[in-house]
Amino acid sequence: LAKTTQPISMDSYEGQEVNITCSHNNIATNDYITWYQQFPSQGPRFIIQGYKTKVTNEVASLFIPADRKSSTLSLPRVSLSDTAVYYCLVGGNTGKLIFGQGTTLQVKP
Amino acid sequence: DAGVTQSPTHLIKTRGQQVTLRCSPKSGHDTVSWYQQALGQGPQFIFQYYEEEERQRGNFPDRFSGHQFPNYSSELNVNALLLGDSALYLCASSLRLSNYGYTFGSGTRLTVV
Numbered sequence A: 001l002a003k004t005t006q007p008i009s010m011d012s013y014e015g016q017e018v019n020i021t022c023s024h025n026n027i028a029t030n031d032y033i034t035w036y037q038q039f040p041s042q043g044p045r046f047i048i049q050g051y052k053t054k055v056t057n058e059v060a061s062l063f064i065p066a067d068r069k070s071s072t073l074s075l076p077r078v079s080l081s082d083t084a085v086y087y088c089l090v091g092g093n094t095g096k097l098i099f100g101q102g103t104t105l106q107v108k109p
Numbered sequence B: 001d002a003g004v005t006q007s008p009t010h011l012i013k014t015r016g017q018q019v020t021l022r023c024s025p026k027s028g029h030d031t032v033s034w035y036q037q038a039l040g041q042g043p044q045f046i047f048q049y050y051e052e053e054e055r056q057r058g059n060f061p062d063r064f065s066g067h068q069f070p071n072y073s074s075e076l077n078v079n080a081l082l083l084g085d086s087a088l089y090l091c092a093s094s095l096r097l098s099n100y101g102y103t104f105g106s107g108t109r110l111t112v113v
Helices: none
Strands: A009-013 A018-023 A032-038 A045-050 A053-056 A061-064 A070-075 A084-091 A103-108 B005-007 B010-013 B019-024 B031-037 B044-050 B053-057 B064-068 B074-078 B087-094 B108-112
Touching: A009 A018, A018 A084, A018 A103, A032 A061, A045 A053, A045 A061, A045 A070, A070 A084, B005 B087, B010 B019, B019 B087, B019 B108, B031 B074, B044 B064, B074 B087
Parallel strands: A009 A103, B010 B108
Antiparallel strands: A018 A070, A032 A045, A032 A084, A053 A061, A061 A070, A084 A103, B005 B019, B019 B074, B031 B044, B031 B087, B044 B053, B064 B074, B087 B108
8 A cells, every 4th residue: 555654744824724745656546535534532534535636624724736635624714623643545345444543633722 | 324333432550461342333334343553643444354264464463353243343452461452442343344325423541460
């Protein structure tokens, strides 16, 4: 599975837009890009998934350039409750998920 | 519609002991996967069960074993516990071996002393 690289941590303030970029230079043709959110002592929760271009749902947007070697998770107008670890995953429908270390997002008042 | 439920939520065991963790999948799901998450790390895949058989396995020793029951619930067993086995153990369920629609439980926090 493609290895991903994302920042270890990020800080933001309430009401700001947060963009977390993930690099995946070795992404395969049939790989999807998926983002999960995890709060302390809870399991990861699916946020968004995409293959190319832009995907938007009620909580986030995912931007994927044409070469698909990176992706950016965009969280609009974050609140304190968005403080969590965000994982970028790349892979196909293999039945298992490969997690990296994730990005710890700290939202400040 | 119940999500994935895990029990117990917390557990303290002594080195060398054995432990059994339990998981009930989300309604409608038939595949259960187990993950180990050490402090400050991302979850690591242990193994996956479907139709009561282990279908794939991560890089974990044979001390880690599992079982799936006809009602799709699952158990994770760890023998000869080591201090390094202290972690959050997560169960995830999905449909027909797929990793799409993965739903995680809140996990069991295992502490080995």
